[in-house]
Amino acid sequence: MQFTQRRAVVLSVVGLIAAALPALAQADEAAPDAAERASSGDGLPTITVTARRREEDAQSVPAAISVVGGALLDRSYTVNTSLLSQLVPSLNYSSANPRNTAFTIRGLGSSVVAVSQANDGLEPGVGFYVDQVYHARPATAAFDFTDIEQIEVLRGPQGTLFGKNTTAGAINITTRAPTFIPEAREEISVGENDFLQVKASGSGPITDTLAFRVSGLMTRRDGVIRNVRDGRDLNQIGNQAVRGQLLFTPSSNFSLRVSADYANFESDCCTQVYLRVGQSLRSPSRQYPALAAGQNYTPASTNPYDRVTDIDADLKVDTNEGGVSAIADWNIGGATLTSVTAWRFWNWDAENDRDYTGLPIQMSQHIPSRQDQYSQELRIASNGDGAFSYVGGLYYFRQVITGRPISIYGPLAAYWLIGPTTGANATPVPGNLLDGYGTDGRTRFATDSYAAFGEVNFKPTDRLTLTGGLRYTYEEKEGSYTSTVFGGLQTSSTALNNAKLSVLRPQSYSASDKDGSLSGRANVSWQFTDQVMAYASYARGFKSGGINMSGLPLDNQNNPVLSTAVIRPEKNTTYEVGLKSSLFDNRLVFNLAGYWTEVEDFQATIVDSTQTVALRGYLSNIPKVTVKGIEADATALILPGLTLRASGSYAHGEYTDYPAGPCPLELQGSATTACSLTGQRLSGLPRWAGTLGIDYELPVSESGSLIFHADSSSRSGYYGDPSLSRYTWIKGYNVTNAVVGYRADGWEVDIFARNLFDSDYIQNLTVQAGNSGLILGTPSDPQMFGVTFKAWQ
Template sequence: MSLSSLTLLLLASASPLGATAPDRDDPPRVETAAEDPAVDDSQDVVVTARRREERVQDVPIALSVLSGEDLAESGAFNVNRLQQSQPTLQFYSSNPRNSAINIRGLGAPFGLTNDGIEQGVGFYVDGVYIGRIGASTFDFVDVERVEVLRGPQGTLYGKNTTAGAINITTRAPSFEPESRVEVSIGNYEFLQAKASVSAPLADNVAFRLSTSGTTREGTVLNVRTGVDQHRLRNLGVRGQLLWRATPDLDFTLSGDFNRQNPLCCVQYYAREGATQRPLNRQYAALAAAFGYAPPSKDPFDRVTDLDADSNSRQEIGGASLVGNWNIGGATITSVTAWRYWDWLPANDRDFIGLPITTVSQNPSQQKQFSQELRIASNGSGPLQYTLGAFYFHQTIDTQGSQVQGPAASRWLLNPGASVPPGSSGCATATTAACNPAVLNGLTSTNTISFDNTSFAVFGKLNWEVAEGLHIQPGLRVNYDKKRGSYVSVVTTGAGSTTLTSDQRGVLAPQAYEPAFSDWNVSGDFTVSYDFSPDIHAYATYARSFKSGGINLSGLPLDAANNPILAVATVKPEKVNHYEIGLKTQFADRKVTLNLAAYWTEVNDYQATVTNGQLGVIRGYLANAEKVRVRGFELDSSFRPSARFNVYGNAAFTDATYASFKDAPCPPELAGGTTATAAQTPGAPGTPGGLSPAFCDISGQWLPGISKWSLAWGGEGNVPVGNGQVYLGYDGSYRSKFSSNPSRSRYMDIDGYSLSNFRLGYREGDFNIFGWVRNAFDQHYFELLSAQSGSTGLIVGQPADPRTYGLTVSSSF
């Protein structure tokens, strides 16, 4: 389908059914700190963070809320863009499958995704749990609000919400005809069109159909192919059917389909560092031996010369049936869902324009089924409760492949100890490194399967023991069972399965079947006090856990190049969390000031590690002894009048490995011969020096976490005619953070600040505004990685440059 046809289809689907919809009472709009000044201050922000509708200020949880209008005006059309307004939210992605959502620095191991492990930030859409972060990277379609819950939410949201949860609610079908349309255009040929239509089909049946399409040309030019990388090609469709069988019983049937076909997410030359590898085997000497130079050593020239295919095509979809039955004193809710995720990637995993690794990809197919049944009390009496049960079953099938090219032998193998320093090695040596045929065509074909079954029962009470004083205990009992299979068949370029030691050192055949099962009991206890309708305080203790897992990316090898089966499984994370908070509003609710402080300790933290093999690209998972995260947060807004508002949010996060004594070493200590117990490793970055077998990184930063994160902004407007002209600004800042599991002198990402502006006119349901994002064209990396083989090459993924455009939206 052409882009113009797609746009026409979206616009046509937004046309009102029949005449213009009559006047109606819109539901209360859900706001963030950056609220629309035209909205009546008296409207309460309503959320479902505790599985029931409540005013956000009354919920004893550190919680942020963004409305659909906020998302549109800020350009936050997916999870990645939420982090600019949410200081405690981190999103990292080298491609959709290898994505991680963290809250307060916790959630998922930093590095490549492993099928056998689960996330620590729960992701929900209309009550349906999304089992993989990769399956949550779709564009938002017709969203009413996004709730970001900070801190463990295991009692009501499940075992894998040790860091928090993201709860997305889409707009429900309406019994009054309505339609919405939004179109945005911008530089880099950006075009995004969204549309929805809703209307009754009968007195007790209504539907909603929503669509979204996004296209943008790439921001990085591949000079080898002439093709722009980092392009967007996204399409989403969502349909809902609401049946009010009786005044007390309703069912909503939903289905969605999302397809993304971007050319992403390339990483390329960022800088060089020194490792322990012999000097003639580090990046500069190897590149010189091939006569190779990157097209630019300034990564923000945004050019690369990758010679292998890159793509990140995926399909995401599913169906759900939600039923609500009001039985008087309580409401019974059932959520039944089936979802799938089909991932078809292509990657250049050597990150440069030489044929070292010509294929590295892991196509995956996930299917999941979930059933939740719960009962929640109605009304506002002194005792309220929520009780429920949850079942989840997931399968993942992955077909991995890795192929080495003609440059792999020279790049990955040792040309010999007798080669003089500074020499490329192959003019005088006759080792395997000098023979391209040794590794050319060496192929690993991996067949990976994962079966995950989980069952839980849970309950939460809210007992007002005295006026304003609430005691809120919660308990969850969970059972997990996981089975997997990993089979890697390695063949030479001639098709033989008989391998030399050099070949096995790069790609080793493996076959193992890990299994894991366990019961866990988790819970929380909150005491809150309402000093007044607008001042609330709370204190929480939570004992939570993240399910154990199995390693399904290959295992480290012993001296004989055999997999070490002892590390095939990973223990559950055990979390102890303490938090106090104060939520206040004053000056007739024109000022909101919320504070939270917390202390979280994680035992058996699930970390991504690597071993000393030269050819290893994928890491595996292991348990760090203990991690500690502590910090404080501030969320504030000031709305002195309907003409002006400002907000400011801040987070301080101190996240460290309290104890990790056998961690992987950073690149500057890797690549050399492993030192024995009687030997002393060389100083970091000593060519030819001895490398430690492991490093004690206790006290170091956790990766991906800035100590300071800020978000601020505001909006002012003046009346013009029947509407208003407005000017808005949103700013954010993140301080320096580490982009490597073990902190490296070469892989810190410097702090950066972003500024977004918008100028527009709104009148009723019509809104038109121009926007500039990253207005000052800040140059920064989203992440940095080290090239496999300890060559010292550091590659990076640059963030988007300055973008600008125009958005027009209206409702009918």
């Protein structure tokens, strides 16, 4: 993979950091995150979180929280949300490409079906925050992490304090802040498939009141899917990121932290491979085996783990994001005032071979997009831990997304999608009817959101704490969609023109939505002892209505159904009980949570399975979804330097009320246009998931230690498509990663393995557009070994 100019610039910045900053650092500074290694055996370190918008001991917060510290992120080579899900069982991540990124907590959040490169009108249900700034587009979670201090995964509705679109939970990321003590960190990793990752950061004082921090990351890896048609390696990794920060502290009562960051992902990505063929009720001549045989076509391989393809159209991803934020904290004595101001952007462009075969069916699909967002939050939070504490504030958010959906078909599109005849009189369809036929469109989606919130904690006794909070949110949304068609065979035949329009039809519509909502939570916790606390909570979450921004489903006359332009708000009700404990002088931390969640008008991307020509994804409401489950987390300090971790979750999710859902592939082609999925299991949610981890540091000299890290993640099977077709079942799998190395004063060298046992599994799947029955999948990344060198001052 060749470096672009942007990659070269980023890598140069990283190199300058690595070369220049050690001179600023003190040679006797301790290794980073030394406390987390618990090498003294005195107990596990206290973990501080901001789940309630103020710093607290995680074990004192009556809520289900998974915390992954920066040291564990570094040791486990967890550099993005996809890898984070291997450490947090209740977090599920799916990404056919960066735009089609979806993450859920307890099976709830955003559901994305990779047929139309996502829908900009669908808001996520899991909030993604970096340094207190909300990121509105899930696609930004596909970028690599940069210089992270800690990640908190907050499970369950967080609408009271985190607000916008956190009905399922929130991912709260905190980056490392500037320091007034000089420090520098450098890291380089090399591995199989030309894997190269470089990370560097440095911090120090500029004046007595002004400090800086600068960090950078570059990751590249050759593709793991070989295109046998041209010999190219596809699904590469090409991530770059830089971040600069200033911290101004003119007094002990005031601080201002200003950050600017930029990240880029550019590569020959992302394609899927042949997984299996399903059988429908359509005429055998219109199903994949007959269609492929009619062109003497055989796929490059019918084993997805051969990781080969023969796609014949362009493939490319070029996406970037960045922004500027300012966080001001002012301690006024009994309380702290906080202001968080931010502007962010996201750009996207890609080319795809949407038929995923070596046949020229669909030659191009991409949606160049641009998103800008502005946010302002003002908070006041009480200081101290008295009988009465509070936090409250105001929030404003605006985003505008513009897009240009483009799709172009090829010479075999008519053969594959329509067939040899059409119309009432069986007019023959010329083979070139759709050759060059395409659509070009314009979309715009805008949101204005306003909120006021507050939460109060009251301790009538030293052991009992009562918590109540409310948030009122008012949102205005408007969207417009316009598409035109062009190309293809020019004909005066009504039947042939209707056949073309059944594949792509011009549409033009606009819609708007306004709604206000009240969300909140109530919580009671009881501290049985200083080491054991139990809690029970009720939470009500709300996600505003959405606007379909990928075109509308069609009626029997191929006209858009305007009544589907706006979908209803989503309402989440969750009951949760939990136990938190720190035992044996804090050598064992064990937490347990049980929950029951009901979601009314669950928002999802649904595939219109009644279309026999081209699958279309659009937004819809599912009347009711229920998820209930149990989660457990444990960390134990067994010996000085030896820490074991275990996390597990059981989740039972089902469509409680879904009388008119999409039909599975095996029922398509019949007179039935909708199928009842009531009582069926929720797609995308494994029943069982668990992670085991170990970290061991064994001193072998006065200044050196052997280190070992391993984590093993397992998930049971689940449906990869909302239609619940048996052909879209994804089998359960296990992934194990390991690191062994040597650490001395100021440096470390490691040998690492990703997917140590070379497990084969499917990350996500897609039903091929056209309803042929072909199912595509993204295979797991193969086993990879590598070496890392780290240094710090």
